[in-house]
Amino acid sequence: MSLLHIDNLHASVDGKNILKGVNLSIRRGEVHAIMGPNGSGKSTLAYLLAGKPGYKATQGSVLFEGHDLLTLSPEKRARMGMFLSFQHPVEIPGVRLDQFIRAGFNSLRQHRGEPELDPLKFDRVIKKNAGMVGLHQSMTKRFVNMDFSGGEKKKSELLQMSIMEPLLSILDEPDSGLDVDALRDVANCIKQLHTFENAVLLVTHYQRILNYVVPDQVHILVDGRIVRTGNKDLAHDVEADGYDKYE
């Protein structure tokens, strides 16, 4: 059974049709990449899967582990193991990153019938994982995404992912705005978090990150439709030829 099964998905935002029949199936252990020009609907797909208010499916279906995903609240989806790394993470003044992660983590645990992790134990976990994603530990004491650099924001998202241990991670442009070193760190980190048990849906603009995180499938999204699916070589072709060819 697929972890995620999207069938003929049409979706609109503010009454505007953005997705026009997307089909996609992802199994545990796989990495899928979605590439496409700006405005083709990549973030829309990511938001829709995560349940952002205002994003409406007008046709088609989405199953997550066999459940009808579209009827569930965003927090339920998260608790079932869906994680979205935001293209533009939100700032929350006055709320420390570690407290924020702990609140989410404990609600996941509660959902699974596990006791809350006490703050001291949690602190050890977050320290260890911050080290792994290459985020300075002091950053976890700062307010959520406030005055974070572009790279720090991406790493903060990965830190959250590493603690939530999701089944499906949708990563919306985790590579945008990063220099070569930061890109390598982020990519290695994604690779490390990916196991046979979970899956990654990686949204990107550039082929570069796929040198590290090698995808099982690459999908080209143009104007709300997947116009081509292939293996990692497709990413190279797109980079060389541009998207025009596929429109």
Added chain:
Amino acid sequence: MTTTNKDLKAVASKEYKYGWTTDVESETPEKGLNEDIVRWISEKKNEPAFLLNWRLKAFSYWKKLVSEDKTPKWANVKFPEIDYQNLYYYSAPKSKKQLDSLDQVDPEILAAYEKLGIPLEEQKHLAGVAVDAIFDSVSITTTFKKELSKHGIIFCSFSEAVQDHPELIKKYLGSVVPYTDNFFAALNAAVFSDGSFCFIPKGIRCPLELTTYFRINAAETGQFERTLIVAEDNSYVSYLEGCSAPMRDENQLHAAVVELVAMENAEIKYSTIQNWYPGDEKGKGGIYNFVTKRGICRGNNSKISWTQVETGSAITWKYPSVMLIGDDSVGEFYSVALTKGYQQADTGTKMIHLGRNTRSKIISKGISAGHGQNTYRGLVRVMPKAYKARNFTQCDSLLIGDKCGAHTAPYVEVRNNTAQLEHEAYTSKVDEEAMFYCNQRGISNEDAQSLIINGFCKEVFQKLPFEFAVEANRLIELNLEGTVG
């Protein structure tokens, strides 16, 4: 699909928990205000001549303002004109004898306190907190007085201070807020009934948090307390007032005056948690809270900080201020003001820099929900001799829903060009972006909202004494319960 969108807009006002009246016989003169009433109050309290004269001067000044139609009109609040002749100016529970212990207090009154959650009977719970409880206008009982007097600290009702320490009252009364200051200060000076007095002698660090709970009980009674705190050289005191009022249909006027005096190297921390009846969800009833609070940093290196959490009242009109006279003195203002339903708040501060190297810091957090209107009004004035004065101002607003409003009116007057002023402001919404971000991490709407609001208020709550920070937090959550989910 989710219902976040709808939930965010459905701002339900939480029912006021403290609405009841206590059946205690009150001793009240006739309605209305005239010179006889002023004399009656003064006589009733057995006041020395200087105080009666002061009241009378204040009264005639107030009458002049009324005749010139000089009621304050500039605040960003709307309310029907107050009929000052249709109020009672003094209300005291009838009780003949002086009270020495809690056993002698009317059980009805104690029960009322219990409903308020003030542990007068269970003071052990609040060990380390001295409570001077004001029931309507007369201070009923003062605890921990003995412990404090060991250090030479005077902490008593204003009336007692007038009897026992008239020289101190004469010296400091009106020295910070003269009766000519404004309309309500004049009114208060004429008819004030009671309040708290606190005197910390040289070199003493007050070992307890001093606390006063005010409560408005009798119907249609304007309440006019006065608080006076004097901290002599090298002393320190932290003082907290908490307020609530029962539910009434008539709007009740509350016009208090607070005066703080900090001498050389002294520090006064003054915290307020105000939860007076805000009116019902249609905007009917509620307290009019028109308060004048000011501190003077007289001595060099002295410090005054105001911290306030304002969740109640139909209308709040309040600008705790600091006059920075001593060189190197510091003034601070930390505020959280929440308006929901049809509440209106026009609040802020004034920092007047007179001495060299004086510093001030203003952190104002306004939260608006429902149809609430929240205005920050602040003035930073740097006088010619205030070399190298510094100010940092941050006024932030948080909007919940789209029918409420936030306004900021920061005024700056600088007459010394060595001054350094910094101003920051942002307005954010408890918006779908932040809520969705939390939801995506598995956090429910309710938890997400409390996380976001808590974060927004954090800088201010951190300034409150610990127990009260917890209380303030609960109060905000209680007030916004039902806003989401």
